[in-house]
Amino acid sequence: MRSLIMRSLTSPRPKRNPDAIEVLVVDALRTSGTPLSAYQLSDVLASSGHKLSASQAYRTLARLMDRDIVQRIETLSAYVAKDEESDIVLVCGRCHAVQRLKQPRLKAHLENIAASHAFAIDAFVLEVTGHCTTCRDSLPSSPIE
Structure with a gap:
């Protein structure tokens, strides 16, 4: 028994391929339904038998963002898989549902404003918080004064 324990403590665990980890992360983000933080992602993967530390x-996530596969939702400090490009993100402050919209005219307008002030845009992140239809309908109505 002691030799079995010692062998398990001293023998290195096989390292996982970073590509395999990326596939697990993207699949978890796609199936979650809501954005996930790194810690939530670790929990989701652990519940399906895939141990992943928050640092991993x-x-x-950083590698996936560099390759434009994952997007960070700044408002939530969480991540979603990118299926397509978007210019604006609508974030429900109650249920954290996210809608990503393509609005090229809005983006172009903001780029023109920046250019007219001699400002060079490095990144374009436009997030709008509010309430989705479901959450808005379940909010108590305020009395009219």
């Missing part, structure tokens, strides 16, 4: 999750 952050490193993997």
Whole structure:
């Protein structure tokens, strides 16, 4: 028994391929329904039998963001898989549902405003918080004064 324990403590665990970890992360983000933080991602993967530390999750998410596969939702400090490009993100402050919209005219307008002030845009992040239809309908109505 002691030799079995010692062998398990001293023998290295096989390392997972970063590509395999990326596939697990993207699949978890796509199936979650809501944006996930690195810690939530670790929990989701652990519940399906895939141990992933938060630091591994952050490193993997950084690689995926560099390749434009994952998008960080700044308002929630969470991540979603990118299926397509979007210019604006609507974030429900109650249920954290996210809608990503393509609005090229809005983006162009903001780029023109920046250019007219001799400002060079490095990144374009436009998030709007509010309430989705479901949450808005369940909010108590305020009395009219």
